[in-house]
Amino acid sequence: MTLTDPSQTLAALIRCPSVTPEDGGALSTLAGMLAELGFASETVTFSHEGTxxxxxxxxxxxxxxxxxxxxxxxxxxxxxxxxxxxxxxxxAVIADGEIHGRGAVDMKGGIACFVSALARLIARRGAPEGSVSLLITGDEEGPSINGTEKLLAWAAARGERWDAAVVGEPTNPDQMGDMIKIGRRGSLSGELTVEGVQGHVAYPHLADNPLPGLVELVDALIDPPLDAGNDRFPPSNLEVTSIDTGNAAANVIPARATAKFNVRFNDTWTAESLATELRARLERGAGRTRLRPGRGPVRYRVGFESRSAASFLTRDDALIDTLSAAVNAVTGRTPALSTTGGTSDARFIKDYCPVVEFGLVGKTMHMVDERAALADLESLTVIYETFLERWFAARVQAAGTR
Known part of the structure; x- marks a missing residue:
């Protein structure tokens, strides 16, 4: 295997069936590549009850x-x-200019390109004037409990400190050079339960249908909009993801109804302030009787998941500008600086150093026939190599002028 060829490094990783939480040999394969480049590697296993x-x-x-x-x-x-x-x-079949396989885009492709970029840089001019570390987890697609968050804490406890970070998640919507992620919206999930009284549909006065009350509360959560967004983030959005009564009978009024929801929120909110706002909306909605004439306030309870993700925005202009310039130099495009999309492990890294995200085109991630164009692998490798060379040169120069 030639490490300077990203299609070869990616093929080796794809052939490791590393479906969460199985490693499938992926980390040892990667460690072997990095050893060839002079890296010292450690594999660390984390545990948590119930995971x-x-x-x-x-x-x-x-x-x-x-x-x-x-x-x-x-x-x-x-x-x-x-x-x-x-x-x-x-x-890892290559056909019609693309490499096929689970993880080709999300995100073994990004890792493979970074390894190949390092291999090219080292072959051309030697190791960077400084330090490069790879922090790779096997728990990003799973619970995200025994992965990056714990690995960061473990490394920091050993004295590791970082000046900046790049996450290789697929960030480009359509073509290479479209987008760099410079932040992420937060995420807060909740479960809302409305209590009713079970009964026969022919005798509704003897029962209390929880569904009209649930509709009132869901309406209160959704309207009015949480905010209008700002120049850094799009508007926060609340999505109801399920409504369930556990009732299979058409002639029975259910005893309770439950709705699950998730909010992707911008930096207008913290998880705490958002939860406070949602509780206030529910309290107001509980008193509405439009769908429940003659009934008292809706009896409900709401709970929020403890593992919420905070919104964040990276403000390291040198990091952002250097990566943007590298993208432009290779693709001819000026990437949008975005905070859209879901969460990523960047939410943990931002507590230790400035972080940006840039990787492959994400059109086929998580799909059947996930695949990456060989041309995109080459472009990303050159972008990473260009970025590495320029970022270290700028840091060394800045240190020399102090």
Whole structure:
């Protein structure tokens, strides 16, 4: 295997069936590549009651100077119906200018390109003047309990400090050079339960249907909009993801109804202030009687998941500008600086250093026939190599002028 060729490094990783929480040999394969480049690696396993044990990898090249972290994950989502794939999802088949396989885009492709970028840089001019570390988890697609968050704390406790980080998640919607993620919206999930009184549909006066009350409360959560967004983030949005009564009978009024919801929120809110606002909306909605004439206030309870994710925005202009310039130099495009999309492990990294995200085109991630264009792999590798060279040069120069 030639490490300077991203299609070869990616193929080796795809062939490891690392569906969360199984490692499938992915981390040892990656550690072997990094050893060829002079990295020292450690594999660390974390545990938590009620969750599977997860292996993680921390690798570092260099011992001083400016320190850049590259973060990502080798775990992948399940393949679904295996027979629906055009090619075996773990065979890394190359066809029609694309490499097929689970994780090709999300996000073994980003890891492979970063390894190949380092290999090219080291072959051309030697190791960077500073330190590079890779922080790779096997728990990004799973509960995210035994992965990046714990690995960061473990490394920091050993004295590791970072100046900046790049996460290799797929960030480009349509073509390479579209978008860099410079922040993420927060995420808060909740469950709302309305209590009623079970009864026969023919005798509604003897029962209390919880569904009209649930509709009133859901309406109160959704309207009016939480905010209008700002120049950094789009508007926060609340999505109801399920409504359930556990009732299969058409002639029975259910005893209770439950709705689950998730809010992706901008920096107008914290998880705490948002939960306070949602509780206030529910309290107001509980008194509405439009759908429940003659009834008292809706009897409900609401709970929020304890593992919410905070919104954040990276303000390191040197990091952002250097990556943007590298993207432009290779693709000719000026990438949008975005905070859209879901959450990522960048939400943990931002507590340790400035972090940006840039990777492949994400059109096929999590889909049947996930695949990456070979041309995109080459572009991303050159972008990473250009960024590495420029970022370290700027940091070393800045240190020399102090």
């Amino acid at each position: 599977p044990d997860v292996q993680n990898l921390y690798a570092r090249l260099g011992s001083d100077g400016p320190h850049l972290m590259f973060a990502g994950h080798t775990d992948v989502v399940p393949v679904g119906v295996r027979g629906a794939w055009t090619h075996d999802p773990f065979a």
